[in-house]
Structures are given as C-alpha cells and as structure tokens.
Amino acid sequence: MKMTVEETEQMYEEPEASVAPKQLDGADVLIETLKKHQVEVVFGYPGGAVLPIYDALHKNPIRHILARHEQGAIHAAEGYARVSGKVGVVIATSGPGATNVVTGIADAMMDSIPLVVFTGQVATTVIGTDAFQEADIISITQPITKHNYQVKDVADLPRIVNEAFHIASTGRPGPVVVDIPKNMATGIFSPTDETTGEVNLPGYQPTTTPNFLQIQKAANAISTAKQPLILAGAGVLFAKASDQLVKLAEKYQIPVTNTLLGLGTIEGNHPLFIGMAGMHGTYTANMAIQTCDLLINVGARFDDRLTGNLAHFAPNAKVIHVDIDPAEIGKNVPTEIPIVADAKEALLALLEQNAPNGNTAAWLESLQINQEEYPLFYEASEEKGLLPQQVVELIHEYTNGDAVVTTDVGQHQMWAAQYYKFNHPHNWVTSGGLGTMGFGFPAAIGAQLAKPEAKVVSIVGDAGFQMTLQELSLLQEMRIPVKIVILNNQALGMVRQWQETFHGERYSHSLIPVQPDFVKLAAAYDIKGYKIETYEDAKAQLKEALASDEPVLIDCRVVQKEKVYPMVVPGTALHEMIGVKPE
Amino acid sequence: MKRIITVTVINQSGVLNRVTGLLMKRQFNIESITVGHTEQPQISKMTFVVNVEDEQKLEQLLKQLQKQVDVLKVNDITEKSIVVRELALVKVVAPPTVRAEINSIVEPFRAATIDTGKNVVTYQVTGNPEKIDAFIDLLKPYGIKDLTRTGVTAFVRETQKVHTPQLSIL
Numbered sequence: 022m023k024m025t026v027e028e029t030e031q032m033y034e035e036p037e038a039s040v041a042p043k044q045l046d047g048a049d050v051l052i053e054t055l056k057k058h059q060v061e062v063v064f065g066y067p068g069g070a071v072l073p074i075y076d077a078l079h080k081n082p083i084r085h086i087l088a089r090h091e092q093g094a095i096h097a098a099e100g101y102a103r104v105s106g107k108v109g110v111v112i113a114t115s116g117p118g119a120t121n122v123v124t125g126i127a128d129a130m131m132d133s134i135p136l137v138v139f140t141g142q143v144a145t146t147v148i149g150t151d152a153f154q155e156a157d158i159i160s161i162t163q164p165i166t167k168h169n170y171q172v173k174d175v176a177d178l179p180r181i182v183n184e185a186f187h188i189a190s191t192g193r194p195g196p197v198v199v200d201i202p203k204n205m206a207t208g209i210f211s212p213t214d215e216t217t218g219e220v221n222l223p224g225y226q227p228t229t230t231p232n233f234l235q236i237q238k239a240a241n242a243i244s245t246a247k248q249p250l251i252l253a254g255a256g257v258l259f260a261k262a263s264d265q266l267v268k269l270a271e272k273y274q275i276p277v278t279n280t281l282l283g284l285g286t287i288e289g290n291h292p293l294f295i296g297m298a299g300m301h302g303t304y305t306a307n308m309a310i311q312t313c314d315l316l317i318n319v320g321a322r323f324d325d326r327l328t329g330n331l332a333h334f335a336p337n338a339k340v341i342h343v344d345i346d347p348a349e350i351g352k353n354v355p356t357e358i359p360i361v362a363d364a365k366e367a368l369l370a371l372l373e374q375n376a377p378n379g380n381t382a383a384w385l386e387s388l389q390i391n392q393e394e395y396p397l398f399y400e401a402s403e404e405k406g407l408l409p410q411q412v413v414e415l416i417h418e419y420t421n422g423d424a425v426v427t428t429d430v431g432q433h434q435m436w437a438a439q440y441y442k443f444n445h446p447h448n449w450v451t452s453g454g455l456g457t458m459g460f461g462f463p464a465a466i467g468a469q470l471a472k473p474e475a476k477v478v479s480i481v482g483d484a485g486f487q488m489t490l491q492e493l494s495l496l497q498e499m500r501i502p503v504k505i506v507i508l509n510n511q512a513l514g515m516v517r518q519w520q521e522t523f524h525g526e527r528y529s530h531s532l533i534p535v536q537p538d539f540v541k542l543a544a545a546y547d548i549k550g551y552k553i554e555t556y557e558d559a560k561a562q563l564k565e566a567l568a569s570d571e572p573v574l575i576d577c578r579v580v581q582k583e584k585v586y587p588m589v590v591p592g593t594a595l596h597e598m599i600g601v602k603p604e
Numbered sequence: 605m606k607r608i609i610t611v612t613v614i615n616q617s618g619v620l621n622r623v624t625g626l627l628m629k630r631q632f633n634i635e636s637i638t639v640g641h642t643e644q645p646q647i648s649k650m651t652f653v654v655n656v657e658d659e660q661k662l663e664q665l666l667k668q669l670q671k672q673v674d675v676l677k678v679n680d681i682t683e684k685s686i687v688v689r690e691l692a693l694v695k696v697v698a699p700p701t702v703r704a705e706i707n708s709i710v711e712p713f714r715a716a717t718i719d720t721g722k723n724v725v726t727y728q729v730t731g732n733p734e735k736i737d738a739f740i741d742l743l744k745p746y747g748i749k750d751l752t753r754t755g756v757t758a759f760v761r762e763t764q765k766v767h768t769p770q771l772s773i774l
C-alpha cells in the first residue's frame with residue numbers, strides 16, 4: 022500500500038491517535054448503560070453469541086453470578102428482584118441459552134416481576150438461515166414478555182436498554198427481553214446527538230394517579246360499608262404501600278386478607294389479618310369474601326385460584342379494584358369502583374379523604390368467631406411421624422418471623438404460606454401464577470444476594486428441589502448461607518393429594534421412593550446436611566441449622582399422606598371449601 | 605358480535621406479530637385484518653374485524669391492545685358513522701355466450717374488468733363487505749375460478765350523526 026508523504030507525516034505527527042480512548046463497541050455500551058441503571062449484580066451464563074458481552078464484563082465492577090443452568094440464573098434474578106424491589110438482570114447466550122430462560126420469563130410475566138433479560142443472537146447477517154445456535158427468541162417470548170427488542174443497529178443500543186429498564190420497572194412490572202445479535206455487540210458505537218439513549222415510548226404511559234371522583238366514591242363506600250374487606254395482593258408490595266394499607270385498615274377497622282403473592286403486606290399476627298384467601302386459604306378469609314358487602318381489592322388480579330367458581334364469588338359485595346393495569350379491572354369480576362393507579366397513590370388519596378368511620382365491630386366479631394371455630398389445623402401424633410406443618414411452625418419460631426422465605430411449588434408451598442407468619446413485607450418469594458417447580462431454591466440465592474444480612478430459608482419439596490439443585494454449586498463457591506429445608510414426603514405431594522382426592526387413590530407416577538441421599542449430596546458440595554425424622558429431632562437440629570452462618574441443607578422426612586387443607590375444590594365456590602375442621 | 609377495531613401502531617418490526625399474537629393468546633377470532641402506513645410513515649394503522657362474545661370480552665380486547673407498548677391508539681368504530689371498504693378480485697368462467705349477461709349483472713356494482721381471457725374474466729369490485737358478498741353470490745352460478753379479498757379497511761366520517769358513548773377505556 023502506498024502512502025503520500027502527507028499521509029505518513031500525519032500518522033506520525035498525531036500521537037493522540039494512539040492514546041485516544043478506545044472506541045466503544047456495543048458490548049461496552051451495554052455494560053456502561055447497566056452501570057447507569059445502578060445494576061450491581063447480573064445472573065448469567067456465557068456462550069458464543071455473548072462472548073463480546075462477557076469480554077466487556079471481565080474485570081468490571083458489576084458482579085456476575087455464574088449459575089449452573091440458565092433457569093437457575095433467571096429464578097435467582099426473580100428472587101433478587103422480588104426482595105430488593107430492583108430490576109433483575111439476566112444474560113444468556115443464543116439458542117439453547119435463550120430457550121433455557123423461557124420458563125423464568127413466563128414466570129416473571131405471570132407474577133409481574135421486573136426483569137431485563139439479555140439474550141445473545143447470531144449475527145444479523147445470518148439471522149433466518151438456521152445458523153448455529155439460532156433461535157427466534159423474539160417470537161418465542163412475544164406472548165410472555167411485557168415487551169421485547171432485537172437490536173438491529175448499535176446506535177439504538179443505549180435507548181433500547183434504557184427503555185427496557187423503564188418498561189420492566191414501571192407501571193405493572195414485568196420481564197423485557199433484549200436480543201443482541203453478535204455483530205451488534207462487536208459493532209463500533211459512534212456517539213451522535215441521536216444516540217443519547219433517550220427513552221422514546223409514546224405508546225407507553227402507565228397511569229399512576231388515581232381518578233379523584235373514583236377515590237371519593239371509594240371513600241364513601243368504605244365509610245358506609247357494614248362488612249368491608251380488604252384483599253391485598255402483590256401490587257401493594259410493588260408500590261411499597263404496606264404502611265398505607267395497614268393504616269387504612271386500622272383507621273376504618275377493616276379486616277385484611279391476602280392473595281398468595283400478597284403475603285407480608287400486613288403482619289401475619291396483626292389482629293385485623295384473617296389469613297390468606299383462595300384455594301388453600303383460611304375458612305375465615307374465604308367466608309369473609311363470600312359475606313362482605315364491600316370488597317376492596319388492592320393490587321390483586323382475581324386469579325382463578327383465589328376466586329374459586331366465579332359465578333358465586335363475593336355475591337353480596339360491591340367491588341373496589343385498585344390496579345395499575347387497567348386490563349385487570351373487570352377482567353374476571355365486575356367492578357363498581359375501578360381505580361387505575363399505583364397502589365400507594367390510591368391508598369394515600371383514600372386516607373386523605375378522611376371519610377367518617379363506619380361501624381365494623383359486629384363484622385369483626387363474627388370473623389373472630391369463625392377464626393376460633395375454624396382455625397388452620399393439623400393432627401399431630403408421635404406414631405404418625407413428623408408433619409410438614411410442624412416444620413414450618415418451627416422455622417417460624419426459630420427465625421422469629423423475620424426470615425426471607427422462598428418456596429418451590431406444591432404442598433410445602435401452601436404449608437409455608439399458611440404457617441409462616443411474616444413480620445415484614447418483601448420477605449416472601451414464591452411462584453404463584455405459573456407455579457414453576459424448580460423456582461424456590463435458585464430464587465433463595467437471588468434473595469440472599471439482595472439481602473446479605475437476612476436469614477434466607479428456602480422451603481422446597483423433594484421433587485421440585487431436584488429440578489434446579491445444580492445451583493448448590495453457588496452455595497459451595499460463594500458460601501451463600503441459604504438454608505434449604507426439604508419437606509421430603511418422597512412424593513410429588515400435591516399431585517399425590519389430587520390423585521387421592523379426585524382420582525380414586527390411583528397414584529400414577531407421583532410416588533418417588535428412590536431418592537438421592539440428600540445429606541451426602543450436600544456433602545458433595547461441601548455443604549453441611551441434616552436429616553430429620555422426628556419432631557424431637559426437628560426441634561433440636563432445625564434450631565442449630567437455622568442459626569448457622571453457613572449454607573445448610575435440612576432433609577425433613579415428613580408424613581407422606583398429609584394433605585393440604587382446607588381446600589376449595591376446583592369448580593366450587595369459596596364457601597363450599599372442604600376440610601375446614603378435623604373429622 | 606362483530607366489531608371493527610382500528611389500532612394505530614408505531615411501525616416497528618414485529619408489531620403486527622405482537623398484535624395478532626395477542627389476539628390469539630386471548631382467544632379472539634380475527635375475521636379480517638388490513639395494515640398500512642398512515643400519512644406519517646413511521647405510524648401504521650391496522651383495521652380488524654373480530655368476533656367477540658360480549659361487552660366484557662370486547663372491553664378486555666381493547667384494554668389488552670392498548671397495553672401493548674407499540675400501540676398508540678385503539679378505537680372500536682363499529683357504532684360510529686364510518687366508511688367501510690373492501691376490495692375483491694373475482695375470476696369468473698365467462699365464455700362469450702354468457703359474457704354479456706354477466707356484464708349486465710356486474711354493472712350495477714360498478715365493478716371493473718381488469719383481465720380477460722378466452723373463457724374467463726376477472727373483475728375488481730370495491731365496497732362494503734355486504735356488497736362484495738352479494739356480488740360474489742350473483743356470480744357463483746357461472747363458476748368462480750379464483751377469488752381474493754383484501755379484508756376490511758375503514759375510516760371514521762368527518763361528521764358523526766349522534767354521539768355514541770364508547771366503552772370506557774380506563
């Protein structure tokens with residue numbers, strides 16, 4: 022190659038050229054943008070398509086947690102998001118990496134968990150050619166994301182990432198996927214006036230401020246109701262509005278029930294709390310729904326596991342529904358007073374109305390009678406063996422109700438929900454809408470990273486734990502002090518219960534007598550294990566195990582035949598629930 | 605009930621997929637769909653004809669559409685004073701012996717002959733879907749060889765007869 026003298030001179034006379042800042046590529050811009058969003062930790066797994074991103078992550082202050090399976094990474098991010106209130110960030114490679122996070126994305130969508138999931142993609146030049154590790158993750162995740170993007174120009178990257186964080190964390194939170202073709206990560210980013218990353222979303226303007234007229238109507242209804250009831254869901258937690266909720270309940274002396282995901286919005290031992298509602302809710306809570314004259318739903322979506330048979334749901338109630346997502350209002354239950362708003366803003370506005378108090382004394386008394394007559398119950402005896410409910414009660418006792426509790430899906434999940442009484446909000450992490458087995462243990466890892474000081478207990482079933490137990494490696498590697506409590510009934514307990522009740526005790530593929538030795542398994546990961554078989558053992562060893570500063574695994578051998586009660590049988594109404602009293 | 609719904613969207617790749625995917629996910633039946641740019645190239649308008657069970661389902665549909673990040677505006681224009689148009693191309697068996705007869709049938713529809721062969725003629729007809737249905741019905745006895753319809757596109761008229769209260773999109 023020939024150069025003119027002028028050109029050669031220029032080359033040598035401009036030393037700045039050699040010390041000029043390195044040109045940023047897409048991956049650098051991505052990491053810089055994550056820093057701007059104060060991302061402290063990302064959960065991920067590398068692979069070909071995300072190598073440039075991992076290169077940019079190398080020796081970067083952002084902490085990367087290398088899960089042992091992408092599903093573990095995304096559930097950990099969900100646990101982190103749930104407990105911290107921040108956006109959970111995930112990175113997975115193209116193809117199989119991306120498809121491995123699909124379950125977690127669907128889970129986050131159902132439970133409105135803010136996530137930003139970065140997936141690698143093959144280069145734009147080969148998209149559509151069935152290139153190595155190509156999967157059309159945009160189409161795959163379209164129905165299970167709040168929104169998704171594929172980056173087609175490096176210049177768009179800052180804007181897309183900013184928009185992804187904005188969409189994930191505002192309005193009704195949810196997962197956003199950003200698919201990054203490899204040549205976008207390696208592409209040189211040339212900053213211009215157009216690439217400042219400014220969010221431009223004319224079609225996305227969530228309503229957060231309540232309509233004043235509706236607030237007035239609601240305040241008036243609360244004031245005049247004789248039998249009002251508050252149903253508080255996870256929307257209260259997202260809005261960080263527990264204090265306002267409790268204040269409203271106390272001011273007007275309104276009893277409170279929770280959805281499964283709403284647990285923790287009010288103290289478990291609060292005199293106005295009547296327990297969880299729904300399929301395995303308390304008799305008192307479900308009867309309260311059926312007999313109340315005003316149902317104040319704050320941040321819950323009237324899910325079918327909550328409502329039972331819709332045709333007979335809350336037959337006497339006028340319904341107030343506060344939800345930030347207008348599409349949830351009137352979706353399942355006709356609503357007289359719709360309030361589209363952030364739960365905190367709505368509750369503050371309601372409190373501000375300062376409407377006169379009604380008299381709910383007789384109502385509260387009738388609920389009190391129900392609570393005494395129909396408490397949650399189990400029948401323990403020494404011959405029977407250790408009961409799962411006893412284990413949960415002991416965990417509650419030894420952690421003073423202050424632990425962060427995560428669960429998997431099944432019977433143990435319901436017992437945890439029924440018997441662990443939370444003192445504080447944001448300490449309850451469970452998979453509600455999707456009911457994802459394999460969620461509980463990795464979610465605990467994320468929760469512990471979000472709250473390093475907290476006692477994090479992961480109550481899991483023997484089967485669900487085996488779906489994501491590879492993440493024991495993370496406890497081993499980082500000494501993350503999660504306490505794994507397996508309520509081991511050697512069965513797909515919830516399936517077994519349904520087969521017993523609805524399928525003539527034909528236990529088709531639900532009993533698993535052959536299991537790994539969980540204590541040895543823990544030892545293989547350098548984690549201390551306990552095996553507990555009696556209530557006496559449980560008392561001593563659980564206490565010790567939970568007090569440890571180290572990760573521990575506790576294999577609790579519980580009675581296989583125990584059933585979760587009371588129960589609203591699918592298709593029936595809430596007041597028809599069975600198993601409300603000992604036989 | 606049959607509804608005509610217009611959806612104004614940001615003309616992003618994948619947006620059509622999103623909107624039709626949403627309808628599928630929520631079990632709505634699309635009868636027809638047309639899409640095209642508006643006067644602003646970055647904005648497109650979709651016109652759907654959908655069958656919905658009842659008012660509550662309709663409200664769900666409108667709200668779910670509105671919720672999409674790329675959707676700017678959703679309108680149920682069924683009850684408004686509107687102009688509805690569809691275009692159809694119909695290829696009919698028309699040997700010379702009956703051609704004149706067919707032409708006389710076609711005439712009141714102001715259909716245009718856009719292609720002729722030895723034994724077939726292709727007509728183009730525009731109008732509201734009922735008019736097109738009628739046109740097709742009349743030609744059927746002669747033998748239709750090929751038929752394609754664009755689906756409905758629609759416009760709200762400048763002057764509205766009466767104010768029809770729209771469903772509250774909260």
Ligand SMILES: Cc1ncc(C[n+]2csc(CCOP(=O)(O)OP(=O)(O)O)c2C)c(N)n1
Pocket residue numbers: 429430431432433434456457458459481482483484485486508510512513514515516
């Ligand atoms: C991924 C997945 N597969 C299947 C199910 C269906 N399912 C719900 S509960 C359950 C049994 C869970 O067994 P285990 O983890 O031991 O918990 P247990 O009910 O015994 O407490 C099954 C199979 C599910 N929820 N998720």
Ligand SMILES: [Mg+2]
Pocket residue numbers: 482483484508509510511512513514
């Ligand atoms: Mg089990």
